[in-house]
Amino acid sequence: MRKRMPADSVLADDEELRPYECDGLSAYRQVPLLAVLPATLEELRHALRVCSTQDVPVVCRGAGTSLSGGALPRADGVLISLARFDRILDIDPVNRTARVQPGVRNLAVSEAAEPFGLYYAPDPSSQIACSIGGNVAENAGGVHCLKYGLTVHNVLQLRFMTIDGELMTAGGSGLDGPGYDIPALLTGSEGMLGVIVEITVKLLPRPETARVLLASYDTVERAGAAVADIIAQGIVPAGLELMDNAAIRAAEAFVHAGYPEDAAAILLCELDGEEQEAQAQVARVRELLLARGATGVRLAKNDAERRRMWAGRKAAFPAVGRISPDYYCMDGTIPRRNLARVLGRILQLSDQYGLGVANVFHAGDGNLHPLILYDANAPGELQRTKELGAQILELCVEAGGTITGEHGVGVEKIDQMCVQFGSQELAQFHAVKEVFDPRGLLNPGKAVPTLARCAELGGMHVHGGRLRFPELDRF
Numbered sequence: 001m002r003k004r005m006p007a008d009s010v011l012a013d014d015e016e017l018r019p020y021e022c023d024g025l026s027a028y029r030q031v032p033l034l035a036v037l038p039a040t041l042e043e044l045r046h047a048l049r050v051c052s053t054q055d056v057p058v059v060c061r062g063a064g065t066s067l068s069g070g071a072l073p074r075a076d077g078v079l080i081s082l083a084r085f086d087r088i089l090d091i092d093p094v095n096r097t098a099r100v101q102p103g104v105r106n107l108a109v110s111e112a113a114e115p116f117g118l119y120y121a122p123d124p125s126s127q128i129a130c131s132i133g134g135n136v137a138e139n140a141g142g143v144h145c146l147k148y149g150l151t152v153h154n155v156l157q158l159r160f161m162t163i164d165g166e167l168m169t170a171g172g173s174g175l176d177g178p179g180y181d182i183p184a185l186l187t188g189s190e191g192m193l194g195v196i197v198e199i200t201v202k203l204l205p206r207p208e209t210a211r212v213l214l215a216s217y218d219t220v221e222r223a224g225a226a227v228a229d230i231i232a233q234g235i236v237p238a239g240l241e242l243m244d245n246a247a248i249r250a251a252e253a254f255v256h257a258g259y260p261e262d263a264a265a266i267l268l269c270e271l272d273g274e275e276q277e278a279q280a281q282v283a284r285v286r287e288l289l290l291a292r293g294a295t296g297v298r299l300a301k302n303d304a305e306r307r308r309m310w311a312g313r314k315a316a317f318p319a320v321g322r323i324s325p326d327y328y329c330m331d332g333t334i335p336r337r338n339l340a341r342v343l344g345r346i347l348q349l350s351d352q353y354g355l356g357v358a359n360v361f362h363a364g365d366g367n368l369h370p371l372i373l374y375d376a377n378a379p380g381e382l383q384r385t386k387e388l389g390a391q392i393l394e395l396c397v398e399a400g401g402t403i404t405g406e407h408g409v410g411v412e413k414i415d416q417m418c419v420q421f422g423s424q425e426l427a428q429f430h431a432v433k434e435v436f437d438p439r440g441l442l443n444p445g446k447a448v449p450t451l452a453r454c455a456e457l458g459g460m461h462v463h464g465g466r467l468r469f470p471e472l473d474r475f
């Protein structure tokens with residue numbers, strides 16, 4: 001590896017490799033065989049060719065914030081960090097696009113576009129740290145994706161390198177292009193099809209105004225029902241987030257966002273657009289929130305208060321990290337009409353397992369993020385946490401939803417893929433993988449389980465198997 005790379009770009013000592021042993025899902029750890037930090041396409045090509053000719057697995061890493069173990073290294077594999085691909089190559093205010101390298105931080109794109117009155121819409125809560133390459137690989141979402149779409153809806157073109165070091169370009173500058181939609185296929189592919197080396201994203205004009213309402217409820221179920229009502233009325237808020245009492249208190253203690261600490265749940269609803277339109281929507285949403293029994297509804301008085309309200313939500317995960325030695329973040333999506341019932345069921349499961357759960361999530365998308373609070377040093381707690389997490393994901397599938405909304409499958413949810421999909425669908429996933437990476441060297445063991453693994457788990461597929469939560473509405 002060192003033949004065509006600077007010595008400091010190839011790390012092999014144990015203490016140099018330690019920082020790469022896990023991503024944001026720290027329950028799983030593994031030091032890689034080697035870590036390499038290429039800074040140019042030539043160095044990356046060299047690294048990939050060395051691995052390819054030696055049949056050595058490759059795991060890519062952006063900022064390492066994944067919550068599903070997607071960037072977890074392998075003992076027999078090379079970890080390739082894209083951190084040095086950190087340049088914004090072009091901001092085009094006329095076409096409203098940005099061309100960036102994969103290691104660029106998500107927030108840095110909006111900061112670079114700011115002087116032109118533009119921004120990059122997908123805004124994961126980790127946006128100060130996570131990379132655009134990682135966002136594409138995970139199809140990341142965020143508070144504003146309800147109205148402006150996930151990463152996949154905001155990517156125009158991708159350049160990527162195959163495991164053999166060939167450079168390919170997919171997509172273009174227009175809204176549609178000939179051929180298969182390869183950028184969409186690569187978005188969410190969790191580093192299993194190619195190494196993303198350049199991304200062209202859409203930039204949006206900043207809305208004229210943005211208003212945030214904060215509504216308090218004395219039950220989580222009522223807050224969940226209000227979300228379903230807002231969406232059913234055809235209103236598309238820019239963001240619609242729910243936090244339960246545990247998350248409210250943790251965030252308030254951390255960032256003093258002005259949340260009511262005695263509320264069982266709060267909803268944050270942002271409405272943006274032209275001044276008059278936003279004002280009219282604020283009035284309609286306020287009525288709906290009150291009709292569902294909100295104990296208080298507050299409109300942010302100015303932009304500073306609006307930002308403070310969002311700061312609490314965006315810091316909620318690290319805030320929960322302050323009240324519990326460890327937390328395990330789940331990520332499932334359900335039809336919004338089932339929100340209230342599923343949240344109630346999660347509360348029951350939390351009692352049953354004796355583990356606290358804090359809920360803070362993209363309610364408008366039906367994208368749940370139950371944070372299971374545990375202590376990795378308490379014997380058996382991690383195992384119980386994983387079992388509770390698995391139950392929650394299976395509950396999401398039975399409620400007509402999916403086992404992931406934005407965090408990907410990684411190693412965390414690989415068994416639940418057997419619940420979500422049958423052997424026919426999984427065979428198609430393997431066929432796609434084989435076209436891009438016939439020897440299975442890119443991120444093996446992640447995202448798509450083998451058919452044998454699912455068979456060993458005993459045919460869990462929800463449509464062919466048993467139902468655990470028969471009380472839920474299904475599609």
Ligand SMILES: Cc1cc2nc3c(=O)[nH]c(=O)nc-3n(C[C@H](O)[C@H](O)[C@H](O)COP(=O)(O)OP(=O)(O)OC[C@H]3O[C@@H](n4cnc5c(N)ncnc54)[C@H](O)[C@@H]3O)c2cc1C
Pocket residue numbers: 023024059060061062063064065066067069070071082102123124125126129130131132133134135136137138139140141142143190191192194195196197317318406407443
């Ligand atoms: C506090 C916190 C809040 C979060 N909030 C959100 C949120 O609101 N929404 C959300 O969607 N996610 C959220 N996440 C999860 C995480 O930030 C996202 O999944 C993010 O997209 C990961 O980016 P990364 O650069 O850290 O990628 P990494 O963690 O380094 O890698 C993630 C996956 O992408 C692959 N990968 C990385 N770079 C490349 C590349 N160039 N080419 C090919 N494959 C690559 C890796 O192999 C791995 O499979 C949060 C995480 C934390 C810790």
